[in-house]
Amino acid sequence: MSFKVVAQCPVTGARAGELVTSHGVVRTPVFMPVGTQATVKAMAPFELKAIGAQIILGNTYHLFLRPGEDLVEKAGGLHRFMNWDRPILTDSGGFQVFSLAELRTLSDDGVVFRSHLDGKRHLMTPERAVAIQEKLGSDIAMCFDECVKYPSSYEYSMEAMKRTIRWARRCREAHGRQDQLLFGIVQGSVFEDQRLMCAEALMEMDFPGYSIGGLSVGESHQEMYRILDCLKGVLPQQKPRYLMGVGHPSNLMEGISRGVDMFDCVLPTRNGRNGTVFTSRGKLNVKNLSLAEDFTPLDPECSCYACRNFSRAYIRHLYKAGEILAMRLCTWHNLHFLVSLVEGARRAIIEGTFPEYKERFLRVFEGDSADG
Structure with a gap:
């Protein structure tokens, strides 16, 4: 070891x-x-x-x-x-x-x-x-x-x-x-x-x-x-x-x-169970009424199972219906988001581009609203 x-x-x-x-x-x-x-x-x-x-x-x-x-x-x-x-x-x-x-x-x-x-x-x-x-x-x-x-x-x-x-x-x-x-x-x-x-x-x-x-x-x-x-x-x-x-x-x-x-x-799993997800443009509350007819993924830049297969409108419906799948999909997405974010940081360190990777992520994540 x-x-x-x-x-x-x-x-x-x-x-x-x-x-x-x-x-x-x-x-x-x-x-x-x-x-x-x-x-x-x-x-x-x-x-x-x-x-x-x-x-x-x-x-x-x-x-x-x-x-x-x-x-x-x-x-x-x-x-x-x-x-x-x-x-x-x-x-x-x-x-x-x-x-x-x-x-x-x-x-x-x-x-x-x-x-x-x-x-x-x-x-x-x-x-x-x-x-x-x-x-x-x-x-x-x-x-x-x-x-x-x-x-x-x-x-x-x-x-x-x-x-x-x-x-x-x-x-x-x-x-x-x-x-x-x-x-x-x-x-x-x-x-x-x-x-x-x-x-x-x-x-x-x-x-x-x-x-x-x-x-x-x-x-x-x-x-x-x-x-x-x-x-x-x-x-x-x-x-x-x-x-x-x-x-x-x-x-x-x-x-x-x-x-x-x-x-x-515990933040990604706890937030996922409560209907809040991380996206490349900040946090998103999946329960918001504004998502009722939003047929885009939780995060268009994400490749997780939830984002590849389901829309914001569908996952919001699952929450409103009390379906367990809603919590599973949001948890899956949040964990994928953080694991991928840190993997990307590792690649950037090895490639010599970490300062740019960090600046770009923080500028977009903290500067925009996923709900908007």
């Missing part, structure tokens, strides 16, 4: 790389669809392959609660359990645990929390988060970290960041699965000195990859970009960089231009 940068934009620092895992090579930059409960909502594995998904996510917190890591291990691991033979990344469950502030008690040992399913109490420690992910058998696992809400005071963020470092060290010591990569997570909210302190401490532990957590939690886009700029020249060049929970198209372009290799987000 290894990572190498095969091309880099001399203007922006955007990278094209190859991440070798036990279930195949991931060509970066890459967008990773989120399969929280061992399934990407509304999508079958063969459909994900059809849109070009190289790697997907599973959620440690949810799979721990249901069906349990022991059952998944008995099934032969997460890949066999969900019939996905390409790489899988599992997060540590830290974000989910800490989003349940009213249901958990935090200490240096770990987190005692109540299940959102049945109220049962559980203790999640760094060692247990690692053990669960080893049983799940993902190709890439995450350290257990503390993700603070935004805004956060400087003092509380500092405390959480230092705890994240201590937990990362315990995760590193507990991790023993040789066919699984373990990534450290850089925390520190919007405070540059804390981000740098955390990054330096994690690099001393020499993780195979580094995640940037605690962004896209309410801060402005400019604050996010400032933190990415801060870390751009610090994180190791020959290690993959993963920006967690970010999936807005503009954020993807800006993240890639700041040297980020990997992204994930």
